Amino acid sequence: MADFQIPVLSDEPAEFVPELQPGTMAHLRPFVAKPDHNVPLGFPGELVDDWKDKAIGRMGDLLNRYRSLRVYLDSCVKCGSCADKCHYFLGTNDPKNMPVARQDLLRSVYRRYFTTSGKLFGPLVGARDLTQEVLEEWYTYFHQCSQCRRCSVFCPYGIDTAEISMAARDIMDHVGYGMKYCNEIITKVHKIGNNLGLPGPALQDTLDGLEEDVKDGTGHDVKFPMDVKGAEVLLVTPSADFFAEPHVDGLIGYAKVFHQAGVSWTVSSYASEAGNFGMFIGSYEQMFKISNRIRKAALELGVKRIVFGECGHAWRVAYSFLNTYAGPWDFLDPRYPVPQHILEFTNDLIRNGGIRLDKDANSGMVLTVHDSCNVARASRMGNVPGGQFSVPRDVIRACVPKFVDMHPDTIHDKTFCCGGGGGLLTDDLMELRVKGAKPRMEALKQVIEQQGVTHMAAMCAICKSQFTKVLPYYGMKMDMIVSVHGLVSNAIQLGVNKD
Amino acid sequence: MSVVTNIYAVLFYVATLVLVLGVGAKVASYARTPAPLKIPTMPAPLTKAGAAFRVGREVVIFESLFRSDKWLWLFAAMFHFGLLLVLLRHARYFVSSDFEPLWTLIVLVQPFGKYAAFAMVAGLLALLGRRFVLARVRYITQPSDVLMLLLLLGIGVTGACMTFVTHTDVVGVKSFFMGLMTLRWQPLPADPILLVHLACVAVLMMVFPISKLLHVPGIFFSPTRNQADDSRERRHLAPWAVRMDAERTN
Ligand code: SF4
Ligand code: SF4
Numbered sequence: 092m093a094d095f096q097i098p099v100l101s102d103e104p105a106e107f108v109p110e111l112q113p114g115t116m117a118h119l120r121p122f123v124a125k126p127d128h129n130v131p132l133g134f135p136g137e138l139v140d141d142w143k144d145k146a147i148g149r150m151g152d153l154l155n156r157y158r159s160l161r162v163y164l165d166s167c168v169k170c171g172s173c174a175d176k177c178h179y180f181l182g183t184n185d186p187k188n189m190p191v192a193r194q195d196l197l198r199s200v201y202r203r204y205f206t207t208s209g210k211l212f213g214p215l216v217g218a219r220d221l222t223q224e225v226l227e228e229w230y231t232y233f234h235q236c237s238q239c240r241r242c243s244v245f246c247p248y249g250i251d252t253a254e255i256s257m258a259a260r261d262i263m264d265h266v267g268y269g270m271k272y273c274n275e276i277i278t279k280v281h282k283i284g285n286n287l288g289l290p291g292p293a294l295q296d297t298l299d300g301l302e303e304d305v306k307d308g309t310g311h312d313v314k315f316p317m318d319v320k321g322a323e324v325l326l327v328t329p330s331a332d333f334f335a336e337p338h339v340d341g342l343i344g345y346a347k348v349f350h351q352a353g354v355s356w357t358v359s360s361y362a363s364e365a366g367n368f369g370m371f372i373g374s375y376e377q378m379f380k381i382s383n384r385i386r387k388a389a390l391e392l393g394v395k396r397i398v399f400g401e402c403g404h405a406w407r408v409a410y411s412f413l414n415t416y417a418g419p420w421d422f423l424d425p426r427y428p429v430p431q432h433i434l435e436f437t438n439d440l441i442r443n444g445g446i447r448l449d450k451d452a453n454s455g456m457v458l459t460v461h462d463s464c465n466v467a468r469a470s471r472m473g474n475v476p477g478g479q480f481s482v483p484r485d486v487i488r489a490c491v492p493k494f495v496d497m498h499p500d501t502i503h504d505k506t507f508c509c510g511g512g513g514g515l516l517t518d519d520l521m522e523l524r525v526k527g528a529k530p531r532m533e534a535l536k537q538v539i540e541q542q543g544v545t546h547m548a549a550m551c552a553i554c555k556s557q558f559t560k561v562l563p564y565y566g567m568k569m570d571m572i573v574s575v576h577g578l579v580s581n582a583i584q585l586g587v588n589k590d
Numbered sequence: 591m592s593v594v595t596n597i598y599a600v601l602f603y604v605a606t607l608v609l610v611l612g613v614g615a616k617v618a619s620y621a622r623t624p625a626p627l628k629i630p631t632m633p634a635p636l637t638k639a640g641a642a643f644r645v646g647r648e649v650v651i652f653e654s655l656f657r658s659d660k661w662l663w664l665f666a667a668m669f670h671f672g673l674l675l676v677l678l679r680h681a682r683y684f685v686s687s688d689f690e691p692l693w694t695l696i697v698l699v700q701p702f703g704k705y706a707a708f709a710m711v712a713g714l715l716a717l718l719g720r721r722f723v724l725a726r727v728r729y730i731t732q733p734s735d736v737l738m739l740l741l742l743l744g745i746g747v748t749g750a751c752m753t754f755v756t757h758t759d760v761v762g763v764k765s766f767f768m769g770l771m772t773l774r775w776q777p778l779p780a781d782p783i784l785l786v787h788l789a790c791v792a793v794l795m796m797v798f799p800i801s802k803l804l805h806v807p808g809i810f811f812s813p814t815r816n817q818a819d820d821s822r823e824r825r826h827l828a829p830w831a832v833r834m835d836a837e838r839t840n
């Protein structure tokens with residue numbers, strides 16, 4: 092099945108510190124971006140001749156732009172507290188996948204060119220010249236970080252390796268050495284409107300098809316509107332929701348919830364993507380441009396609210412950054428937070444009786460939930476800290492007969508990345524994705540065996556795609572992954588609570 | 591005035607200058623550099639006061655470290671709290687005894703500071719040991735990490751020696767430092783252990799602004815810890831990003 096060794100799952104999730112096996116992942120790197128993917132984004136087509144000076148120059152720019160980078164490159168005491176917290180290290184045993192070691196790849200160059208100690212003492216303080224070899228190492232290991240921020244939770248200074256990885260990727264893009272997967276996708280967003288390159292007419296067809304399917308299945312006229320001016324809500328959802336499994340069940344769930352709540356909504360063909368891969372490549376400019384597509388769509392359609400579908404990194408950009416990039420939102424209805432998560436929307440309706448759910452529709456299912464890293468550690472839902480954990484669980488519990496959580500060290504803000512986040516959801520990194528999923532697979536296996544769990548709900552397009560692909564490597568069924576709103580879609584009682 | 595006194599007097603003036611200017615410059619650079627995006631590690635407090643309290647907990651009880659690694663937390667706590675008490679005890683060298691009520695407090699802290707030296711040295715030894723014993727920590731250790739621990743051990747051990755083994759002329763030491771502060775130099779007792787102790791301290795002061803000791807100011811500027819979770823309520827914009835609003839076509 093695979094030309095690499097699939098990790099053996101241990102029975103003690105999250106308690107086992109692996110042996111170091113230097114270099115086990117040194118061979119694995121994503122395809123390099125071609126000029127077609129780079130030039131439209133304003134990056135050099137390919138590695139420039141004076142890349143060394145350019146890279147150091149860009150590092151200097153970023154140091155002046157990002158306090159996080161400056162403080163984090165200085166503050167690490169090499170305590171190793173983060174070392175055994177990264178799923179890629181736990182799954183690959185490669186010591187360069189320890190967060191601190193990953194940071195050191197960049198820090199060593201920072202020391203050499205930007206600090207007194209590095210200039211005075213060199214290798215004594217871990218400073219090294221920027222060479223071709225170092226660049227290759229950056230390319231390899233900064234594309235083995237899913238920017239999940241688990242390391243940041245456990246660092247005594249909150250050092251966030253995601254910030255370092257983003258900076259490193261930005262530097263590489265600026266010398267023409269970016270990764271194909273992300274840059275190609277961003278090019279598509281600008282050209283077509285979404286990551287998957289689904290043009291407007293095709294999107295319309297898909298939505299019409301869904302409308303028919305739901306009508307056939309339920310007898311109800313649940314609409315899937317596109318580009319409808321004057322709709323109350325603009326739904327921005329990851330484009331995988333339009334056709335991938337199990338994502339599309341989630342989209343059907345959102346549509347049923349809007350239908351039942353009597354709230355008019357629309358998607359936009361221009362901003363038909365919640366994902367913002369600008370974050371993965373650490374580009375403020377790209378995140379800005381992609382975010383402002385949503386602002387433009389909201390203005391043109393004259394909506395009053397913006398609601399985001401289930402997607403982890405999209406929700407991070409939406410919750411934490413959208414106001415910065417595309418606000419202020421003074422043209423939207425001030426009674427609602429901007430943006431809102433579909434789970435917040437649905438949960439409010441469940442609580443105030445706006446929709447009714449029948450757990451029997453999901454009978455026989457025992458659910459657990461995977462907290463997506465970007466939802467758990469980089470955003471919030473609801474009004475209280477930690478709402479990002481309780482809101483999805485409340486919605487799931489309302490939909491299914493039985494729910495259990497996985498090992499406490501693998502949920503909430505200690506959750507493990509699915510293994511495919513951070514712009515790594517590409518086939519050229521399959522080995523990394525399978526190995527990086529190991530800690531989550533261990534925790535999942537435990538609740539399957541001990542508590543009879545049959546399904547794991549996910550609230551992120553990347554998690555859903557990653558798990559359906561990776562579960563079979565570990566002998567589990569790919570269809571045990573469900574969208575949270577797929578459960579809602581099954582359980583919702585259409586037409587019963589209108590009074 | 592002896593050569594030794596002159597050398598140490600100059601050394602401490604230079605070390606103080608390097609420490610204050612160096613750390614000051616670093617702090618200024620941290621303060622000047624904006625954090626353009628809201629990146630608190632969630633769940634985070636909703637208010638600025640809450641975020642300040644979170645930083646306070648990191649500084650005082652090492653909250654994140656406690657969640658991560660109980661042994662490391664213990665060693666780090668032994669060292670840092672030991673050092674804190676020892677430092678408080680050292681205030682007696684820099685404060686005149688008629689300076690009340692501070693002096694009474696300094697007298698009160700003396701016995702604690704005295705024995706805290708053991709906690710400090712034990713903590714340092716444990717921290718040093720794990721750098722060699724734990725493979726993953728050995729991998730990330732650079733020579734400077736070991737040297738830093740040795741330097742601190744040098745300070746701790748010589749200091750404890752002077753308290754518990756061969757007493758030094760503490761009155762002479764005090765008059766030396768009071769003299770430095772009032773620019774009326776007084777002789778420094780030429781006790782070899784004292785000289786090693788003070789030389790290590792001066793080196794530590796001088797490497798502070800160019801070493802990982804920058805974690806001390808760093809924690810206060812860490813955006814993942816000091817930011818409040820309020821991005822939907824308040825628009826957060828870095829000065830360098832303001833102009834981009836004008837580039838929008840709508
Ligand atoms: S952000 Fe996540 S993937 Fe990256 S180093 Fe930290 S724990 Fe590992
Ligand atoms: S936990 Fe923080 S300070 Fe410790 S090694 Fe990791 S990044 Fe450095």
